[in-house]
Amino acid sequence: MKQPTTHRLGEALVATGQLDPDHLRIALQAQSQTRKRLGSLLASLDFSDEKSIWDALAAQYALPRFDPQQDIPSSAALACMPPDEITRLGVLPIAFSENPRSLRIACTGEGLQGLRATLQQCLPDIGKLDFVLASEGEIETALRRHAGPRLSIEHLLPALEQRGQNPLSLDDAPAVQLLDAILNDATHRGASDIHLEPEQASLRIRYRIDGILHPIRILNKTAWPMLCGRIKVMSGMNIAETRAPQDGHIGQRIGGRMIDFRVASQPTLHGENIVIRLLDRHKGIVPLTKLGLRPDLLNTLRRMMQRPEGLLLVAGPTGCGKTTTLYSMLSALNRPQVHIMTLEDPVEYPIPLIRQTSLSDNIKLEFASGVRSMLRQDPDILLIGEIRDADTAAMALRAALTGHQVHATLHASNAFGALYRLRELGIPLTHLQGNLIGILAQRLLRQLCPHCKRPQPPDAETQQRFGDGEIFMAVGCPACRGQGYLGRMAIAEVLRIDPALDDLLAANASPRQLRECASRHGFTTLLHDGLERVRSGDTSLAELARVLDLDGPP
DSSP states (O other): OOOOOSSOHHHHHHHTTSSOHHHHHHHHHHHHHHOOOHHHHHHHTTSSOHHHHHHHHHHHHTOOBOOTTTOOOOHHHHTTSOHHHHHHHTOEEEEEETTTTEEEEEEOOTTHHHHHHHHHHHOTTOOEEEEEEOOHHHHHHHHHHHHOOSSOHHHHHHHHHTSOSOTTOTTOHHHHHHHHHHHHHHHHTTOSEEEEEEOSSEEEEEEEETTEEEEEEEEEGGGHHHHHHHHHHHTTOOTTOOSSOEEEEEEEEETTEEEEEEEEEEEETTEEEEEEEEEEHHHHOOOGGGSOOOHHHHHHHHHHHTOSSEEEEEEOSTTSSHHHHHHHHHHHHOOTTOOEEEEESSOOSOOTTOEEEEGGGOTTOOHHHHHHHHGGGOOSEEEESOOOSHHHHHHHHHHHHTTOEEEEEEOOSSHHHHHHHHHHTTOOHHHHTTTEEEEEEEEEEEEEOTTTOEEOOOOHHHHHHHTTOOOEEOOOOGGGTTSSEEEEEEEEEEEEOOHHHHHHHHTTOOHHHHHHHHHHTTOOOHHHHHHHHHHTTSSOHHHHHHHSOTTSOO
């Protein structure tokens, strides 16, 4: 059995370098005023990440740490306690053993001795209780996944649909509860967007999960006025305005963590269409090594990031993970000796040490004027959320010319397409010579479910492309909810501007000359990376064909 540590939580985090002593002092001052638990304060103030906090607490309590992949609640364990008692005590029964009769339970560690006494009274037949430490969010998420959501959409719909077209009853319980149920359900399903689409006599609800829209429910349209009104009030929109697009924001704690919901309304033929984008701050920052890039591409990207000045672009269509990649790159460069500033619309994930400016909160700033302003703030690295017009492109290049490393996104189909997109925005290729570090273009592919994927019988076209190599197809099982895919991964092409390519840019070379030169120096395309993922069994040929043209340049 592990022995409890003698360090208190703050001291343990400082000792391991995961918390700054000044941050601990500030958090302790806040704790003396709010009486909140120190771990909760550190997480809410972004002084430390939740994993580090709960790992330190596990050592402090001498308890094993909860693992969502391994500690899956069994039906026998959940049956040991009434659901109301599980909710009241905030615990998660995980595993039950008959001989000897023992129960493994996840808890938050608060009042552990009192909790043990309470459970021994509630469960007199259980001879031994073993505890693991879990956060409130981990317990709630596991309960929702394995015991079902507390708020059922089916139970809430009849009351809401019978209320009629009264959008002013915004405090009505069914509308409030239905919106909470939808937001909770979408979050726990891993959706990136919620689509609420009014039609002639109905309201269609769809979630975008792993890049694909999935129909969820069709409601009676009588439910829409009150639900729409509730969304607009919560997101700070004008409820009386129904003929113009609006944007809003909802912040809500779900599963123990804060989720941002970006709300956009659009007038349509049958009423206001609303799309809600989910931004989970705790999932947004992915380490570079977890992006899934091939080792050679990752090494090339790191070499590009080591250049002290110049323009580094991430290209691709909407929803391909450009922002996630940029945040990963900035996190890898983020340290106290470097001043990083960003200009975003809006700021998606706050990062400590980085000065982030949201255009959506500042009506006096646009991208071009924002870059001009940031250059007076003595930055080392700049991030421009998106190059979308000629003025922003010119300011980004000017910042690179003046000795800054500039990161930006650009809507383009591939790395070479980004070059000619810049030309369309008024930046001649000759002006990029010496100032462009490189371009990373990417897409997101759904990964085959490892539990149910199976070899695909090859047809003539498949044999021509892959020879006799084995490839896999999607099937569908309970683990992937019958989709055949589970999660997504990135495929990429990385164009590093080396001296040979720089000379061709200076000579205003043709696209063919640029591509041939890059290929001679090891450049590989998105399609090449995607086909490698098909060969390795990570995804299917059908999924690759959904995202890329298989007849494009290999």
